Amino acid sequence: MNELFTWQGLMALIGGGLYGAIFGSVPGLTATLAVALFIPIAFFLDPVLALPAIIAITAVAIYAGDVGSVVAKIPGTPASAAYVEELYEIARRRGAKYALGISAMGSMVGGLFGTVLLIFAATTLATVAKNFSSFEYFWIAILGLTAGIFASSGSSLKALISLLVGVLFSTVGIDPTLGYARFDFDSPNMLGGLNFIVAMIGLFGFSEVLQNVFARGTVERRRVPTTAGSKALAFFWEPILLMLRNKLLVLRSSLIGTFVGFLPGAGADIAAWVASSLQKLAGRRGEQDEEAEDRVVLAGTNSNNAAVASAWIPALSLGLPGDTTTAIVLGVFIMKGITPGPLLFEQQPGLVMALFGAFLVANVVLLPVFGFLTAYIAAYVVRIPVNLLLGVIAGICIVGAYAINNNPFDVAVMVLMGLFAFVLRMGDFPLAQVVLGMVLGPILEQSFMVSAIKSRWNLVAFFDRPIAIGLMLATVVLVAAGLRIKAQAAAAERLARLERSED
Amino acid sequence: MDRPRMTNLLFGLAFILAGTWVWFETRGFPTLRDGHPGPALFPGLLAIALATCGVALLLHAVVQPARLVAEFRTFSLQGHGLLRVLLVVLLGLLYPLFHRQIGFVPSSAALIFGVTVLLRAKWWLAAVVTVASTWGIYLAFTRLLGVPL
Known part of the structure; x- marks a missing residue:
């Protein structure tokens, strides 16, 4: 712990936070990539410095993924895609500082929640995670996909189609049972499947460029964002007040994030999707107020940073990676001769204490500081005229897609995904559900096939285990509630339309 | 037929065709040794679901009254707009080729300038943005983040 509070330790944390903030803000450069590129440096550092730096990188990069959503509606991470529309709208309505303030403060509280559980209940929670088999993962994926359908504000049928398309995209490449290449068109580039980060840049970023190029001069101009009150007030104080007004939501989202995060292989993306989808669904039940979008973003950001911390629970306690970042971290442990x-x-009590300390510093100090810095810059970027900004965005999309694997094929995939998303937008199909399908598709297929083969195709086994039954019942309740809420919303809309026509 | 209804009809037909194509594609996939479905199972099920949703969308377009279908966004197929979109797509698809031949800086500059001009920016302003952003992106990726381009 003492090493963490030396000048080298603090430099590692600050440097890691800054590196994470820049990486997370650029579309295509994810927290995982940031950590992966940091490994050669980590090799030469003491583990008490290297691991806290990794914690700072991930905590800040996951937040910084929201900067692209605010500036250009391009989510930096799949977790940010869960609430990209809402965050973008808040930035237009209340200014970039307030929008990123909700994101940073929400991430801070979620991260602290996950850290507290990591400190006090790591071993207990890891034991629970050990009881999750492929059957439970199958039902978790089903629950996440179901939440995605009803989270859409438009037609549920169109959301379902977007989701099916996303899951179908995830089947491209080598299959998990026989290693058979599917839909590869005899191209070795397709064997590894469609990279969902590349797809996400195309779906959100490049399609935005195409949409504006298509409708040049005929679409409404972007509203000029305004910043309410002073900068610090908008970034720090107002989001804190929002959280105080929605204490139960904060608790629920942080719990969801922690729960999903400590399941090996799940992670922040699924956590953000489940929490924000549930909030969208809950929001539709009541009266729509000005804060409805703010609450969706709060739910998503609370849960994704809670998951970042809790993903370390199985990594530290069992040596199982909670997400891709902790998988790399386990590699660092082994590289340094430490057995998790x-x-x-x-x-290694000193190392464990340093990790806990790093989580606390990253969430309490680094997130607000780097968050404010990025929000400050973003507030100026959003004022650049849209035709100039989109030219730069087109360049960043292309370079971002190329930089992931240094493969020109990824650029072509990104461009075609952008064209596909442009067509889907014309039909009013939601795009976020395509990403959700691509994220959950592999988990769904793999857990189904493993479970089916394990049970010798006795499908009753999917309903045998208590946790699996609980998750299945939660899915049934979600479908029933979703259908009811959608029906109520449709009836209210019909009534309003009738009243308007009578007027 | 009104335009939103036509949009749903076209999308419905497209998804039926896509689902049918995927389903036929999966027929050639191998099964597991014990005869149980293998790599074909998931895409096959998804194909059926996609085609079914396509039918539902098609029916929705035919059966629903026009005023309810009108909730979907309308669009018009403006010839010039589509041409501009295809130009940007072409620029994007040609990028890897140019990148290999002439390197990052000129190929990225050409793309950014092309898109900015297509978005009706004045040519000199587009040129300034192109130079500044190409330089900025290059520095950020290669020098600051250590990502080779």
Whole structure:
């Protein structure tokens, strides 16, 4: 712990936070990529410095993924895609500082919640995670996909189609049972499947460029964003007040984030989707007020940073990666000759304490500071005229897609995904559900096939285990509630239309 | 037929065709040794679901009264707009080719300038933005983040 509060330790945290903020803000450069590129540096650092730096990188990069959503409606991470529309609208309505303030403060509280559970309940929670088998993962994926359908504000049928298209995209490449290449068109580039980060840049970023190029001069101009009150007030104080007004929502989202995060292989993306989808659904039940969008963003940001912290629970306690970042972290542990698992807490108490300290510093100090810095810059960027900004965005989309694997094929995939999304937008199909399908598709297929083969195709086994039954019942309740809320909303809309026509 | 209804009809037909194509594609996939479905199972099920949703969309377009279908966004197929979109797509698809031949800076500059001009920016302003952003992106990726381009 003492090493963390030396000048080298603080430099590692600050440097990691800054590196994460820049990486997360650029479309295509994710927290995972940031950590992966940091490994050669980590190799030469003491683990007490390298691991806290990784914590700072991930905590800040996940937040910074929201900067692209605010500036140009391009989510930096799949987690940010869950509430990209809402965040973009808040930035136009109340200014970039307030929008990113909700994101940073929400992330801070969620991250702290996850950290507290990591400190006090790591071993207990890891034991729960151990009880999750492929059957439970199958039902979690079903629950996430169902939430995605009803989270759409438009037609549920169109949301379902977008979701099916996303899951179908995820089947491209080598299949998980026989290793058979599907829909590869005899191209070796397709064997690894469609990279969802590349797809996301195309779906959100490049399609935005195409949409504006198509409707040049005929669409409404972007509203000029305004900043309410002073800068610090908009970034720090107003989001804190929002959280105080929605304490139960904060608790629920942080719990969801922690729960999903500590399941090996799930992580922040699914956590943000589940929490924000549930909030969208809950919001539609009541009266729509000005804060409805703010609450959706709050739910998503609370849960994704809670998941970042809790993903370390199985990594530290069991040596199982909670997400891709902790998978890399486990590699760093091995590289440094440290064995993760229950004995880590006894054999390396100093290191464990340094990790806990790093999480606290990253969430309490780095997130607000770098958050404010990025929000400050974003507030100026959103004022650049749209035709100039979109030219730059087109360049960043192309370079971002190329930089992921240094593969020109990814650029072509990104451009074609952008064209596909442009066509889908014309039919009013939601795009976020395509990303959700691509994220959850592999989990759904793999867990189904593993479970089916394990049970010798006795499908009753999917309903045998208590946790699986609980998740299935939660899905049924979600479908029933979703249908009811949609029906109520449709009836209210019909009534309003009737009243308007009578007037 | 009104335009929103036509849009849903076209999308419905497109998804039926896409679902049918995927389903036929999966027929050639192998099964597991014990005869149980393997790689074909998931895409096959998704194909059926996609085609069914296509039918539902098609029926929705035919059966629903026009005023309810009108909730969907309308659009018109402006010839010039489509041409501009295709030009940007072409620029994007040609980028890897140019990148290989002439390198990052000129190929990225050409793309950014092309898109900015297509978005009706004045040519000199587009040129300034192109130079500044190409330089900025290059520095940010290669020098600051250590990502080779």
